[in-house]
Amino acid sequence: MIKKAVIPAAGYGTRFLPATKTIPKELFPIIDTPTIQYIVEEAIAAGIEEILIITSANKNSIIDYFDRNIELEVQLSAKNRQEELKIVKDVANLATIHFVRQKEQLGLGHAILQAETFVGKEPFAVLLGDDLFVGKIPAIKELVLAYNEVKSSVIGTMKVKKEETGRYGICEPKKEIRTGFYELKGVVEKPQPKEAPSQSAIAGRYLLTPEIFTLLRNQEKGVNNEIQLTDSILKLMEYQAVYSYDLKAKRYDIGSRVGYFEALIDFAIKRDDLKEEIIQILKNKIKDL
Numbered sequence: 001m002i003k004k005a006v007i008p009a010a011g012y013g014t015r016f017l018p019a020t021k022t023i024p025k026e027l028f029p030i031i032d033t034p035t036i037q038y039i040v041e042e043a044i045a046a047g048i049e050e051i052l053i054i055t056s057a058n059k060n061s062i063i064d065y066f067d068r069n070i071e072l073e074v075q076l077s078a079k080n081r082q083e084e085l086k087i088v089k090d091v092a093n094l095a096t097i098h099f100v101r102q103k104e105q106l107g108l109g110h111a112i113l114q115a116e117t118f119v120g121k122e123p124f125a126v127l128l129g130d131d132l133f134v135g136k137i138p139a140i141k142e143l144v145l146a147y148n149e150v151k152s153s154v155i156g157t158m159k160v161k162k163e164e165t166g167r168y169g170i171c172e173p174k175k176e177i178r179t180g181f182y183e184l185k186g187v188v189e190k191p192q193p194k195e196a197p198s199q200s201a202i203a204g205r206y207l208l209t210p211e212i213f214t215l216l217r218n219q220e221k222g223v224n225n226e227i228q229l230t231d232s233i234l235k236l237m238e239y240q241a242v243y244s245y246d247l248k249a250k251r252y253d254i255g256s257r258v259g260y261f262e263a264l265i266d267f268a269i270k271r272d273d274l275k276e277e278i279i280q281i282l283k284n285k286i287k288d289l
């Protein structure tokens with residue numbers, strides 16, 4: 001049983017400056033609901049009971065978001081706005097959420113290392129705070145199910161175009177378990193298309209065994225002068241089998257402008273209260289192009 005999840009949300013989000021100077025990208029609203037709330041809900045839907053969010057000095061608004069806001073509740077209650085009151089209260093009761101600060105933004109690997117005490121000696125889930133997934137089965141549940149089969153670390157992946165490999169960690173398969181599910185030989189961080197061992201890219205969801213922490217503790221800096229999770233996963237393969245699993249859920253990279261915009265459109269046209277108006281606006285815009 002996978003009971004614990006870690007959501008790293010301490011990065012600078014430089015691709016989204018100037019907004020991320022004060023607004024964490026993990027709180028960017030998809031219409032009206034912050035990205036990280038969807039991610040917390042994804043973890044809960046996969047049976048996760050406890051969540052640790054990694055934050056940083058400038059991201060206290062993430063902690064506030066999952067707390068109660070008594071002043072607002074009193075105001076809504078006084079105006080008898082029961083529906084909004086419920087929405088506000090429900091957020092604070094979503095799950096058992098813990099927070100820890102990553103004191104220096106030394107990379108994703110270093111962010112995960114901050115979760116060592118919380119995780120202990122159990123396998124655990126990692127959901128990147130700026131990667132949103134939508135699917136019939138929650139993305140992290142796909143990995144929980146894959147983990148239950150192989151009882152070893154599983155990395156969530158997605159197929160990318162050859163010319164895009166330089167933007168992702170790319171997996172090198174060793175053995176096919178079945179279509180889209182592989183035991184891995186290696187992972188390469190951001191390879192040029194010519195050097196890429198496959199088009200299977202790491203996609204912001206991981207199921208990891210706790211042995212990763214020993215490797216992260218001793219991990220030297222890698223690409224971008226950051227402590228890379230990918231480098232420690234590569235070392236983990238020397239001791240244990242590591243698998244990749246092609247996620248069926250669709251991914252939106254909220255940390256990128258295009259990914260965020262696509263999520264806004266897709267979510268809006270799926271909502272009964274917005275669908276008609278938004279589709280009409282989009283049609284008119286396209287007509288005017």
Ligand code: UTP
Pocket residue numbers: 008009010011012013014015016026054102104105106107108110111128129130131255
């Ligand atoms: P990204 O690779 O998107 O990095 O992190 P970033 O620094 O936040 O963003 P850019 O590239 O400068 O725009 C993936 C996830 O890991 C977290 C981020 O908050 C994001 O959710 N992260 C990254 C940390 O928690 N700590 C870090 O040191 C780096």
